[in-house]
Amino acid sequence: MSTTKKLQSKASRKKKWGDITLQVVMTIVAILFLVPVFIIFNYSFKTKKELYLGNAFALPQSVNFDNYAAAYKKLNLGTTFFNTLLYTVISVLILALVCGMTAWAIARCKRRFFQFSYIYFIVGYLIPYEDWSLSELQERTALVQEFDRLADAIVSAGIETAETHEVVEEIFYEPVSKKCFA
Amino acid sequence: MGRKKLTGSMDRQYLLLVLPGLIVFTIGIIIPMFLGLFYSITDRDGMSAQKTFVGLKNYLDLFRDSATRDAWWFTIRFTVWNTILQNVFALLFAVALDSGIRAQKLYRTALFIPCLISALIVGFIWLRMYSNVLPSINEMLGTEINFLLFGSKDTVLTGLLIANNWQWIGYWMMIYLAGLQSIPADLHEAAKIDGAGPVKRFFNVTCPMLAPSFTVCIVGITTGSLKVYDLLVASTRGGPGRASTSIIYQTYTTAINGRQFGYGSAMSISLVIVLLLVALVQVKILKKREIQV
Amino acid sequence: MRFNNKTARILQLGSIRAIFSSWAYVRLYGNLGLLAEIPGEYVSRVLDAASVNVTVDGKVEGLVFNALYQGVYYNRAMFKENGWSVPETQADLQKIIDDCKAKGITPFASHMVDTWSIGNVTMQFMMNDVFNKDASWGDEFRGGTKSFAEDAAAQTAYQYNKLIFDNTFEDTFSLQQTDCDARMVNGEAAMKVSGSWSIQNFLDIDESFDFGIFPFPNQSGDSKLIFEPNITVMASAKSDKQDAINCFLDVLTGDQDLATQIYDFTKTASMLKDVAPTFENPSQSDIDKYAAEDRVVDVTLGNNQLVWGGFQEENAKDIAAWLLGDMSFEDCLKASDARVGTSSAS
Numbered sequence: 082m083s084t085t086k087k088l089q090s091k092a093s094r095k096k097k098w099g100d101i102t103l104q105v106v107m108t109i110v111a112i113l114f115l116v117p118v119f120i121i122f123n124y125s126f127k128t129k130k131e132l133y134l135g136n137a138f139a140l141p142q143s144v145n146f147d148n149y150a151a152a153y154k155k156l157n158l159g160t161t162f163f164n165t166l167l168y169t170v171i172s173v174l175i176l177a178l179v180c181g182m183t184a185w186a187i188a189r190c191k192r193r194f195f196q197f198s199y200i201y202f203i204v205g206y207l208i209p210y211e212d213w214s215l216s217e218l219q220e221r222t223a224l225v226q227e228f229d230r231l232a233d234a235i236v237s238a239g240i241e242t243a244e245t246h247e248v249v250e251e252i253f254y255e256p257v258s259k260k261c262f263a
Numbered sequence: 264m265g266r267k268k269l270t271g272s273m274d275r276q277y278l279l280l281v282l283p284g285l286i287v288f289t290i291g292i293i294i295p296m297f298l299g300l301f302y303s304i305t306d307r308d309g310m311s312a313q314k315t316f317v318g319l320k321n322y323l324d325l326f327r328d329s330a331t332r333d334a335w336w337f338t339i340r341f342t343v344w345n346t347i348l349q350n351v352f353a354l355l356f357a358v359a360l361d362s363g364i365r366a367q368k369l370y371r372t373a374l375f376i377p378c379l380i381s382a383l384i385v386g387f388i389w390l391r392m393y394s395n396v397l398p399s400i401n402e403m404l405g406t407e408i409n410f411l412l413f414g415s416k417d418t419v420l421t422g423l424l425i426a427n428n429w430q431w432i433g434y435w436m437m438i439y440l441a442g443l444q445s446i447p448a449d450l451h452e453a454a455k456i457d458g459a460g461p462v463k464r465f466f467n468v469t470c471p472m473l474a475p476s477f478t479v480c481i482v483g484i485t486t487g488s489l490k491v492y493d494l495l496v497a498s499t500r501g502g503p504g505r506a507s508t509s510i511i512y513q514t515y516t517t518a519i520n521g522r523q524f525g526y527g528s529a530m531s532i533s534l535v536i537v538l539l540l541v542a543l544v545q546v547k548i549l550k551k552r553e554i555q556v
Numbered sequence: 557m558r559f560n561n562k563t564a565r566i567l568q569l570g571s572i573r574a575i576f577s578s579w580a581y582v583r584l585y586g587n588l589g590l591l592a593e594i595p596g597e598y599v600s601r602v603l604d605a606a607s608v609n610v611t612v613d614g615k616v617e618g619l620v621f622n623a624l625y626q627g628v629y630y631n632r633a634m635f636k637e638n639g640w641s642v643p644e645t646q647a648d649l650q651k652i653i654d655d656c657k658a659k660g661i662t663p664f665a666s667h668m669v670d671t672w673s674i675g676n677v678t679m680q681f682m683m684n685d686v687f688n689k690d691a692s693w694g695d696e697f698r699g700g701t702k703s704f705a706e707d708a709a710a711q712t713a714y715q716y717n718k719l720i721f722d723n724t725f726e727d728t729f730s731l732q733q734t735d736c737d738a739r740m741v742n743g744e745a746a747m748k749v750s751g752s753w754s755i756q757n758f759l760d761i762d763e764s765f766d767f768g769i770f771p772f773p774n775q776s777g778d779s780k781l782i783f784e785p786n787i788t789v790m791a792s793a794k795s796d797k798q799d800a801i802n803c804f805l806d807v808l809t810g811d812q813d814l815a816t817q818i819y820d821f822t823k824t825a826s827m828l829k830d831v832a833p834t835f836e837n838p839s840q841s842d843i844d845k846y847a848a849e850d851r852v853v854d855v856t857l858g859n860n861q862l863v864w865g866g867f868q869e870e871n872a873k874d875i876a877a878w879l880l881g882d883m884s885f886e887d888c889l890k891a892s893d894a895r896v897g898t899s900s901a902s
Contacts, residue, residue, distance in 0.1 A: 104364050110356070111373035114429065117388050118376060120396055129760050133738035137396040138403070183284035190277045198281060202288060330870075394730050414669065414730030416882060502671050503729045504877035521866030521898055 125149065296535065303528035321529035331530065333505055334513035337420070341509065342488035344424050349484050350477075352432050357439035358465070371440070374433035382430065386497025389426035413499050416506030423507060427494060431487075435480045442476030443469065478549040482542055489538055510534055591617040592793040595802060601809040606785060606827040609856035619805060620785040621815075622824040625769060625843055626680055626751035626855065627781050629758075632766045632838070634661070634746055642770045645777040653723050656746050663723040665745035667736040668876060674717060675872030677749045679858050680772055681713035684779035687858045694861025698896055704889040711889065712775060714875060720749065721879045729880065733757070741765050751784070755837055756823055769839040771851070780853040781846040786824050866898035 124132065125148050126141040187195045303321055325331055356374060360367050390413065397410035412422030446469065454464045492511040495501060501508035511534065518527020593615040599607055602620055610618030643649040656663040668674055686693050686709045696702040704710050725731055737757040740748050748754065749772060758765050771779040789808065791801045807814065812831050819826050819833035825843060826832050846852055862868060874891045877883040
């Protein structure tokens with residue numbers, strides 16, 4: 082009885098040491114990973130003189146938000162942030178919808194066309210988008226805007242139809258013959 | 264049963280679901296790619312309206328141009344090292360976090376934060392780290408370690424690898440973590456009962472079950488590394504000299520600064536072909552190892 | 557540079573009237589026939605030296621509004637303290653370099669991690685050693701009569717880079733521009749071959765830093781201070797609103813208060829006759845001195861002969877590789893020769 086107890090405690094002691102070293106190692110790793118972020122955060126409060134002439138790890142003399150104010154002005158943060166937000170929300174909605182639909186269809190339907198479209202889409206992921214120049218981007222945006230206008234036209238036509246027509250439900254009964262016994 | 268059940272209307276409905284994606288995709292990516300293909304056999308300089316056909320001369324020049332060959336060599340080295348390092352560390356950290364230590368969520372967040380920053384900022388941060396922050400450790404501790412990794416062509420790859428891995432390890436770690444947590448616990452129990460130690464269990468139970476995660480991570484890391492650009496623009500700008508110019512960086516400089524649009528298009532088409540081949544080969548090999556549970 | 561093709565196409569359509577741009581494009585667009593001639597009334601309000609290089613086929617097609625100066629910035633207080641005078645010849649410069657090293661001061665501040673800085677100083681060197689003797693060196697280069705491998709003057713210009721590299725910070729290939737300027741202000745270096753973009757950096761770190769500028773000495777001892785036209789106004793040839801353009805040009809060149817405001821805001825040097833900026837620039841006295849002696853030269857000449865993008869920029873990368881020992885000097889020259897195809901904009 083006592084030997085099993087000893088063996089058990091030995092195993093659990095080993096496990097405990099293993100756990101502790103793992104904990105320590107992961108803590109160090111996490112700290113190392115966060116250090117650059119904190120340093121940049123630190124930098125954001127320093128004045129130009131402190132940045133160039135002082136030690137990199139030193140804390141700023143005073144917490145002043147001058148840099149943030151300057152960044153806000155230069156980036157025109159109000160407008161650009163709103164634009165980015167709008168763009169992100171819309172993209173996420175569209176992507177979630179379209180990708181969800183497409184992926185479901187490709188996964189469910191085993192026909193060759195859909196397998197081909199799977200590869201087709203993968204190919205697109207590989208192409209780096211930085212290869213576009215500004216003018217090409219413009220041409221593409223113009224196309225999208227055309228599509229936009231078309232979509233608007235369709236939607237307004239749809240709304241018109243809905244307003245001038247009424248939806249009526251009718252129930253039909255169809256005679257069906259079923260075999261009850263084999 | 265299978266094919267006969269699919270009526271025409273069901274087919275049409277499936278098609279309808281796929282169509283929006285296909286259309287947007289074609290307009291946005293495939294058509295420009297063909298345009299690029301077209302430009303790659305011309306002499307276009309991006310400004311004058313005329314383009315003269317030069318056939319495959321651009322592609323032949325690609326092989327002769329030593330700057331492009333160097334760019335490819337750098338990109339390949341960067342990709343290989345990245346794939347190895349990021350995979351190994353992401354897997355190690357995922358296993359470490361999955362083994363039931365405390366404050367797991369805290370570590371996950373800490374490691375994941377860098378991938379939320381854009382590559383441009385990451386380049387900016389690490390440029391400052393190497394030239395300002397880390398050397399001041401030398402001042403404080405009185406040591407003489409050389410932290411100026413972006414200053415010489417022998418160390419610039421190391422510097423960039425550190426920066427890139429810092430950014431992305433957390434991301435792939437999450438994928439491995441998800442994969443690890445989807446391994447049914449009874450497989451581990453069964454292996455334990457059979458007397459397998461942790462290392463044996465890792466290689467014979469965990470790794471095979473992680474095969475789908477391997478596929479995603481390896482393909483993702485490889486294609487992402489082959490496309491490295493933002494990081495370089497913000498940190499080394501291809502330097503010192505040309506030591507850290509990636510193939511995309513070379514394409515951009517040639518096509519835009521050097522005004523050789525046709526040649527640049529040929530370069531980017533060659534990159535697309537390589538990416539395609541690499542991805543297809545990887546997917547083929549890795550998919551074979553996957554077990555559908 | 558990314559907007560080249562877009563701007564060219566817009567000019568072709570005539571949909572914008574005039575554009576603020578940079579000197580380089582006058583040649584580019586002028587050669588494509590896209591620009592209209594600037595009326596002589598406004599051209600006469602600009603310094604003559606400024607209109608030389610915006611003339612296409614004898615017609616002035618660009619109005620140079622302001623410029624940036626490039627040369628060697630030096631720490632005036634340090635020069636006075638050590639009894640150095642502004643060097644006119646390479647021998648004078650070498651004396652200052654030796655004296656610096658004896659006193660533990662780094663002669664030159666540089667940040668060669670920025671390959672563009674190498675390209676920039678190389679063009680400064682070529683202006684005073686190659687283009688002052690031969691204004692069409694670039695055309696001859698393309699014609700095959702001149703080459704980097706054979707021309708001693710061009711090689712001298714490249715070799716000046718080595719002179720700087722041997723006498724600058726050890727970590728110049730890892731040094732940020734701002735840190736480099738900080739060290740200069742701190743007194744760790746005596747001189748920096750640069751341009752007026754450094755002025756703001758210097759003053760940001762220390763408002764009382766006293767510095768001057770002199771042209772880098774050449775082989776013949778007669779180097780001129782280099783200026784680079786900055787904002788250049790061009791008009792579209794196809795535009796139908798010529799009077800609106802004229803009105804705009806009139807205000808731009810005629811209203812001296814407005815001009816001064818613009819110069820102060822952009823911290824650039826004036827190209828209008830009788831107008832000078834009033835922002836603080838310790839090197840202004842040196843600039844005025846050289847301008848009065850007519851010892852100034854427009855770098856557009858060099859930049860038109862050998863363009864920046866695709867040529868100067870790529871050569872700079874080879875020079876960096878050579879300085880770091882990764883490439884031999886001969887290979888560096890050969891690579892520059894091999895790029896002859898992209899050395900011109902037309």
